[in-house]
Amino acid sequence: MATLEDVARLAKDLPEAAEAERRGSLTWAIAGKVFAWERPFSKADVKRFGATAPPEGPILAVRVADLAEKEAVLATSSNAFFTIPHFDGFSAVLIQLKTVTQEALRDALVDAWFACAPPKLADAYLGTLRTRQ
Amino acid sequence: MRFMGLLKGNQHTENFTPNPEDFARMGEYVAQAMKAGWLVATDGLQSSSKASTIRVADGKGTITDGPFTETKELIASYAILQVGSKQEAIERTTEFLNLIGGGEIDLYQMYDPSDFES
Numbered sequence: 001m002a003t004l005e006d007v008a009r010l011a012k013d014l015p016e017a018a019e020a021e022r023r024g025s026l027t028w029a030i031a032g033k034v035f036a037w038e039r040p041f042s043k044a045d046v047k048r049f050g051a052t053a054p055p056e057g058p059i060l061a062v063r064v065a066d067l068a069e070k071e072a073v074l075a076t077s078s079n080a081f082f083t084i085p086h087f088d089g090f091s092a093v094l095i096q097l098k099t100v101t102q103e104a105l106r107d108a109l110v111d112a113w114f115a116c117a118p119p120k121l122a123d124a125y126l127g128t129l130r131t132r133q
Numbered sequence: 134m135r136f137m138g139l140l141k142g143n144q145h146t147e148n149f150t151p152n153p154e155d156f157a158r159m160g161e162y163v164a165q166a167m168k169a170g171w172l173v174a175t176d177g178l179q180s181s182s183k184a185s186t187i188r189v190a191d192g193k194g195t196i197t198d199g200p201f202t203e204t205k206e207l208i209a210s211y212a213i214l215q216v217g218s219k220q221e222a223i224e225r226t227t228e229f230l231n232l233i234g235g236g237e238i239d240l241y242q243m244y245d246p247s248d249f250e251s
Contacts, residue, residue, distance in 0.1 A: 023150050037153040061154060090158050 002097045002105045004038060004058055010106050011036060014113045015125050028109075033116040036062045036109055039094060041084075048085050055082065055096040060105075062112035063092045069111075078104065091115070135173065135243040136214045136222040138229075140236055142207025147180050147200070149209075162232060171225060175212035209236075213243070 004026060011017045011028040018029050025038040039061040041054050064070045073081055073093050080100035081093050095108060114122055140146075151159070166172035178184075184199035201207060212229070216222045222240055230236050 022153070027153055034153040034157060039152070039154075063157075087154060090154055092154055092157075 002100050002102055004060075004097065006102065006105060007036065007060055007097070007109065010109050011113075014109065015117075015121060017113065030113055030117045031121065034063075035112040035116040036060060042086075045084055045086060055094075056098060058097050060095045060097055061087075061092050062095060062108050063115040064111060065115045066091050069115075073108075080104065081108075134216065134218070134222075135245060136216065136219070137241045137243055138212045138214065138222075138226050138238045139208050139241070140210045140212075140238050141205075142178075142181070142209035143204055146209035147182075147207065158232075162229075166225075171214055171216055171221070173213040173215050175210065177210045178208055181207055 007028070008019060008026070011019065014030070016030055017035075020027050020029065022037075025040065027034045027037040029035065037060070039059050040057060041049075041059070046054055064073055067089070070083070070091050070093055074083060078100070080096045081104075082096070083093055087094070093108075095105065097105070100108075114125075117125070163172065163175060181199040181201040184201065186197040186199075186201075188195045188197070214222050214225055216225065219242065222242075226238050226240055230238060
């Protein structure tokens with residue numbers, strides 16, 4: 001169980017992550033690239049769920065390294081991680097905050113940050129993470 | 134040869150803010166196209182409420198500020214393509230329209246200096 005406040009707090013721990021509000025939804029970016037964002041379902045998204053009820057919000061979208069990584073995350077993570085047709089061919093996954101663990105959320109945000117950070121900054125952060133361990 | 138594509142606007146494109154994923158997807162597509170070399174330049178155009186029409190006739194100028202009320206006057210974005218044939222330009226344009234979920238683009242061939250050499 002997590003909330004958008006948790007996302008904001010965890011994102012703030014990442015180097016140079018910037019929070020912004022766009023169209024009433026929160027986004028978190030690194031060097032101008034959005035790596036995580038609040039993603040309410042559009043009418044078209046809801047329609048595509050058909051008879052199935054869409055997962056209850058809030059929903060967070062996070063970038064992943066590439067499409068292979070996306071497949072891997074969806075195959076191995078809990079049901080809190082999912083995707084919708086609008087994200088087909090796009091390297092990102094959706095997370096239902098109500099059902100995700102704090103740890104899985106934190107890992108997803110770190111991975112998303114790495115997927116978007118400029119190589120220099122990513123290397124530097126990787127260095128500090130290794131020293132901490 | 135170069136072509137200019139003009140994506141026609143409508144009520145929807147007039148005040149359009151894309152989702153973060155659509156914005157990122159387009160950014161990656163544009164970066165890839167520029168790297169591949171067939172896309173020279175492209176930009177989205179802001180709402181016609183910020184646009185103006187400038188006319189000069191018989192040395193007299195008039196300026197009409199937007200928004201443009203005629204939908205057919207609206208342009209949402211432009212792109213300049215560097216391709217080997219008109220067929221390629223049409224294919225690139227069709228691919229782009231599929232990516233954005235449909236729309237209409239006028240594709241013009243641009244003049245090159247070589248067109249004026251005899």
